[in-house]
Amino acid sequence: MPDHDLPQRPLRGRVKGRAARRGSTAALAAAVSAAVLALAGCGANPEEAEGVLNSQEPAGPGAAAQSKDQSLHDRLPGKVKQSGKLVSVNNGSFPPYEIAGADGRSLTGAAADMSEALGQVLGVKIEHVTVDGLPSSLTGIASGRYDFAIGPVGDFRDRQKANDFVDWVKEYVVFAVPAGNPDKIGSVADTCGLKISVMAGGSAESVIKGQSATCEKQGKPKITVQSYKDQPTSVLAVSSGRADAFFSSQAPLTYFVDQAGGKLELAGKGQANGFDDLYQGAVVAKDSPLRDVLRDGFQKLIENGTYDKIMDKWGTSDNKLDQAGVNLATS
Template sequence: MTARSTRRRLLAAGAVFASGALLLVGCGDQTDDAGDDGKETESSSSSSSGTAKSPADLLPQKIKNAGVIEVGSDIAYPPVEFKQGGKVVGIDPDLAAALGEELGVKFEFTNGKFDSLLTGLRAERFDIVMSAMSDTKNRQDGTDPETGKKVSDGVDFVDYFTAGVSLYTVKGNPDGIKGWDDLCGKKIVVQRQTVSHDQAKAKSKECEDKGKKKISIEAHSTDIDAQTRLRGGGADAGSSDYPVAAYAVQKSGGGNHFELIGEQELAGPYGIAVSKDDTELRDALKAALEELIKNGEYQKIIDKWEVPEGAVSEVKINGGS
């Protein structure tokens, strides 16, 4: 029995009296067998009596009984998720709280290293992963991005935000770096197993193919560690998701530590990761997020964190490439 299962047994007794109310929360619709384009089938978009199902109706019974969706997250990635005054705050926690209102359950965040979150999901330590995780084909398929070899069963993603990766340097940009091509023979800091990490590896190979020195890549377990290393003079540049890099430039040292370089690249969706065999939960999350977009709560959260360029108007399943 997993730790998550044990916990649910303890929660179930208290949740049973609330379960009837939970079923009435929200109003939306989604199929259990939605494909990559998120299309619905007529049979799953309504009950046998023809009544449309709410997002809460779509939840698996084990979640309804527990009243909790357990979230794995690397809570050191401001402004997406981070701790402030002892509380977990950010874009993802705010969206999770709003999703919880739609679904009639709580979202409880557990902190973990980014590169171990999908392993934790497969081990059933979490129900979902919500951690500024880019929806990529490799993660969907469970393949290694460098070798293409199958390493896991993969996951499904419910896409909820769009972001690319950005370069940044210490304030003043002493090396005059204008883009990735200027990093050949220089050192970059990134967070391990992120899209920025993959981009740095690809750009390093391009340097070698052109007969130039490769990029020295220093990968850290958290983005904050990478920022600290750059600020201390241990690298020439850093790369992370655009909203994170922009936030660091704006906030770190009162705006005196870093500056952005060039435009963001490789823009793609962030997704809520769900096990491939947990289609009910996946579809309930999609339906709830669609309700948040429809009723304006999604946009309020986007506006609060000043990231309008990342907003989505359509919720897709496995929309990444």
């Protein structure tokens, strides 16, 4: 994944930018911390409560009730047809797709609505369990502890070695920064010498660490990478002044920016930022018979308009795919 050869601003200008914003850091933190902490309380990757699974609430107004597709139901693995349910694992901290309730059992968001509709099409209940971080989710799926994760989870070739991806979202990776973009971040190439928060174990963490190494090779200050287990804590680091920017997927960052009441903004939009085409989707174990059933289930929701309604409802219309796919990532 090549880096962009964009000009770097002198470090002196960046120091001046930081000093200029010190006086507003407290106001920024106060303005957004309440909303972010509320999200952190309901989606901060609590440790899994054994045996505590939640049946999905009926889909919201963005998703009409679906008819069972018997042909898809018949293709489900035998144990799923016998139990009448699929267990989906989540990290509980990826709004507007996944927003876990404070009780550790409920789930709302675009993925919650999508799973309700998908379950109706497949003729099974989709139940959810929250675990502590993405690595736990992927390991649990690969080992058969969970049937799948509806995600969306980033699809990358290295992850395809142990899991298959049923992609239903196209994503972009950008920055959430204080309003006015005081460090003038135009792309990932502008982050040398800055403090950047990321999700631990995610693809953005790998890219920003690689960019830090590039900065050092170029004789520039390295990036201070701050890795957190959940989205709310990562964005709170920016609002409190502990980090200069949060590097993550555009859809959830748009959600957090909207919640911040004008105190945050997006930066680096329209740039590759170290990524090729970025797809996200549901995750199943490698070569699972569930893979193609899920793909065809998603495709039915796309074709009957339900997918569009859910994506529009949650403000993710820019992330739509025309067709669900399997392992679309090429890098």
